[in-house]
Amino acid sequence: MTNTEASPSPRVTVERDGHVLLIGLNRAEKRNAADFRMLQELSLAYGELERDPELRVGFVFAHGDHFTGGLDLADVGPRIGPEGLEIAPEDGINPWQVSGTQLSKPVVIAVHGTCLTLGIELILASDIAVAAESTTFGQIEVARGILPFGGATIRFPRAVGWGNAMRWILTGDSFDATEAHRIGLVQEVVTDGAQYERGLELAHRVASQAPLAVQAALANARLAVRDGDQAAEASLQPNLVALASSEDARIGMESFISRQPATFVGR
Numbered sequence: 020m021t022n023t024e025a026s027p028s029p030r031v032t033v034e035r036d037g038h039v040l041l042i043g044l045n046r047a048e049k050r051n052a053a054d055f056r057m058l059q060e061l062s063l064a065y066g067e068l069e070r071d072p073e074l075r076v077g078f079v080f081a082h083g084d085h086f087t088g089g090l091d092l093a094d095v096g097p098r099i100g101p102e103g104l105e106i107a108p109e110d111g112i113n114p115w116q117v118s119g120t121q122l123s124k125p126v127v128i129a130v131h132g133t134c135l136t137l138g139i140e141l142i143l144a145s146d147i148a149v150a151a152e153s154t155t156f157g158q159i160e161v162a163r164g165i166l167p168f169g170g171a172t173i174r175f176p177r178a179v180g181w182g183n184a185m186r187w188i189l190t191g192d193s194f195d196a197t198e199a200h201r202i203g204l205v206q207e208v209v210t211d212g213a214q215y216e217r218g219l220e221l222a223h224r225v226a227s228q229a230p231l232a233v234q235a236a237l238a239n240a241r242l243a244v245r246d247g248d249q250a251a252e253a254s255l256q257p258n259l260v261a262l263a264s265s266e267d268a269r270i271g272m273e274s275f276i277s278r279q280p281a282t283f284v285g286r
Contacts, residue, residue: 030057032082033064038075038226039219040068047083053137054094055106062111069112069122072285075230077126078222079141080215085132086154087141092163104168115144115169121241123234125225129218130154131211139204140169143178146237147221148205150196151214156204162191177244179203229267229283 032043042064044051053061068077081087098104107113112120115137128142131151139158142148158175160167167175167188175184179202187194199205209217225233235258243251262268266286274281 029060030054031060031064033067035074036078036219037223038073038230039222040064040071040074040077041219042068042077042079044079044081044087047081047085049091050085050088050133051081051083052088052091054091055098057091058095058106059108059111061114062107065112065114065122066107066110068124068126070110075124075226075233075285076222077122077124078219079126079128079145080218081131083132086130086134087136087138088133089135089157089159090137115140117168117170117173123238124230125233125237127218127222127225129214130205131214133157136160136167136171137169139175140167140171142204143174144170147218147225149207149209149214149218149221150199150205151211152196152208153211154196154199155193156187156195156199157191157193158188159191159193161189175204227283229262229265229271229281230285231265231267232262232271235262 030044030046032041032045034041034043042061044053044057044061046052046054046057051057065077068074095104107118107120112122116122125147126145127147127149128145129149130138130142131154133155134142134150135157136159139156158167158171166172171184171188175188178184183202186192196205196208200208207217239251239254239258242254267283270281270283
């Protein structure tokens, strides 16, 4: 693994489970608070997911009792210079995707325990989120004298509505999994301890679909959000033509006719 060989105690574990890359926050003794090293290792994991054609989906979770206590300001704060904070080393991708580089593959995320600040922003930068029923959320940057800089100001209002987002961003108050599900921050709430299994199940479900089609659908949806409906509409037919000539389209059609499960190859 690119980011685990250099240290016997990685801040982020990286394992492969078929076509799914398992990405685990691994600083449990600090409630998975993200120091600069964790940010870099997480960026490298996302870079690995993006580059490897055998990997189709990322699954982000956390070791220990909490998803994350947020940013380790004592470690990261002094690194914020005049031009901000650059966390992605060479071969890495900023997991919050606010640097102009976007991940082309979907990410499923499972959260539990405490999920603060950058944890919420990781959810917002992901595509499907599962939460344990006792999870506590908080977008508390305003209580620390800073603003959310991992995308919450951009994605939170779009995902849950302006008032719902401002209620939590501007007060710094905590909220529970029921509220997170009500506003649409997470897609499923499960019993405590079941979030990993359910999240991984969903990741494998996505990974079993035609990967080029999954990536094209994801890209078109993001294009609509970033550049508007007209840009997304203009790309629909060209994308359809390109996919229709793929080997996976042939496999999908054969599966439909034969009523047998398809095994897609990503070509």
